[in-house]
Amino acid sequence: MSSPGSQPPQRVSDVGERVLIERIRKRVPPTPAGLIVAIGDDAAVAALDRGTLQVLTTDSLVEGVHFDRRFSSPADIGYKALAVNVSDVAAMGGTPRLALLSLMLPEAITLAEVDAILDGLLEMAAECGVALAGGNITRSPGPLVVDVTVSGSVKPRKILTRGGGRAGDALYVTGRLGAAAAGLAWLRAAASSTAPESGRAHVSGPEDAHLAECVARHCRPAPRVRIGALLGRNRAASACMDLSDGLADAVTQIASASGTGATLDASLLPIHPGAISWFTAAGGDPLAASVAGGDDYELLFAVPRRRKGRLRAVVRESRGIPITRIGELTAERTIGIVRGERIEPLPAGFTHF
């Protein structure tokens, strides 16, 4: 949407809130049935199916905390802001339905950048069948903030909480671990080796395909909407959580909420090949970095022994996304990881402060 030629890009403060909302309204796909009032009134109004529960979650991306504009394009930021919320609904076994977008815009942001944030958000919305139903726009005297709320639905008794696990349940994880952490580490290294005087606004990606996948995963996580809904629907899982703050954090949370401990087996962890090569080359411990690193947005879930058949049905429909057994919940309330002959404590997860 940026205009060619030498004109300076239009700032948001040149056009005001009304014009901005109109731009957004025009770009949002047609209102689906069931969304009675969409963008433009005091609130959005939606009809949920009868006999379903509403799942509600909110998560924000704050510039300088959750993203760096040198690494993530505005479209990446919009995409991820919705993806992280959708991931929370998936982790409850729910189906995401509606999103609200709360934008806090710094003075210098351009209209083209706001358009791109929306492009990214709508791309994710189309991928997971979510309708943007409303939101709020305001000025920020500080960082760019993209705060999203997602409302979804789930049938009663199909909800996946963190607290349903029992000792003896096997722990599984979707996808690969450590990709987002390796991608971010690569971006930071690339940025610090680029002279700031070069004026390059955006770090370009690595040539190595595995690492490029890691960078892509950091910028655009892939929430496991389908697997989450399948796990809830056929009740394969007793507990579930997404890896927003890393595997170590998620294992701790599920065990704590379920009143159990947990043991992981290091040899089973599906660490992303890009994470292995990057953290090894950097002289680090790929396992520790991948277990502690956040932003993977894979699902961690517990499966009771008698429900393994149900899990196989989910695996058959997982469209190539790996589902790997990595350990189990234990009666003894400690959290550890078996590494060769030893059992070690888990590295700490990402903290927000």
Add this chain to the structure above:
Amino acid sequence: MSSPGSQPPQRVSDVGERVLIERIRKRVPPTPAGLIVAIGDDAAVAALDRGTLQVLTTDSLVEGVHFDRRFSSPADIGYKALAVNVSDVAAMGGTPRLALLSLMLPEAITLAEVDAILDGLLEMAAECGVALAGGNITRSPGPLVVDVTVSGSVKPRKILTRGGGRAGDALYVTGRLGAAAAGLAWLRAAASSTAPESGRAHVSGPEDAHLAECVARHCRPAPRVRIGALLGRNRAASACMDLSDGLADAVTQIASASGTGATLDASLLPIHPGAISWFTAAGGDPLAASVAGGDDYELLFAVPRRRKGRLRAVVRESRGIPITRIGELTAERTIGIVRGERIEPLPAGFTHF
């Protein structure tokens, strides 16, 4: 919650996210029936009544844009952050049910301040029957941001949108106009006349009772939840909106969405006595300031002639909150205010950029 004695107040960054969420969880009233999963999982899960629609809205308060910590206490900020959202649900004829709280906390904020934000929010929640169901906490490298999402319910065909008005419908407003604007103007004047060296963190209130009411209204708006729900339930109103950005803005929005114009009568406007005395003393135009000033969170609504009986039923149940006819929607699509012999354009409302 601040500790006595000379110890420095605890900072949020001393305790971390987990402790903060636990503190919040402990202070939230018992989970109401229908809230299946509350704070502490990936998302909140709620059962709505069958045959009802879900109303969803989000609105944020950003330090330096929407509040000044010299004027509003942390409890005021929490109270208002929920109130402005509840007001949006009321303006749709809905009943607010659940809230999500998204906090972005600057480094230097203390635990006692976070506790107080929550106190204020829970006070408003208790007043309007809302349950805090979840949310998100993160660090802010800039301003304090309190972003709230409210989910409410409304029966089909009882929704009040902005767009249902017709030419000839009378326009009504709840409460008094200009109070919040006068309160803010007073606070700003008081702050600029206080030497910053005095180190007073908080401006104390005015002695004049009307002005004190205005300051209170700026810091703690009173969303018209009951009247909004009544207007929706008995279908007295054809269109409705809250005055978050001022009367001039709301009249323009309702007229535009309804495909009409509007004429107000200056002599009918229920301007708050504190606003009249303050803006007059300051050499301003109380009417213009009260019509343009935002943050009143009263309701503006249109009533077709044949539904006046229904409106009387609402007035009887409004518990002393004035409901005043101030003009009408017109076929000619201009917006004006009759002032003595002349018809003038409306002063512009609050803009966010």
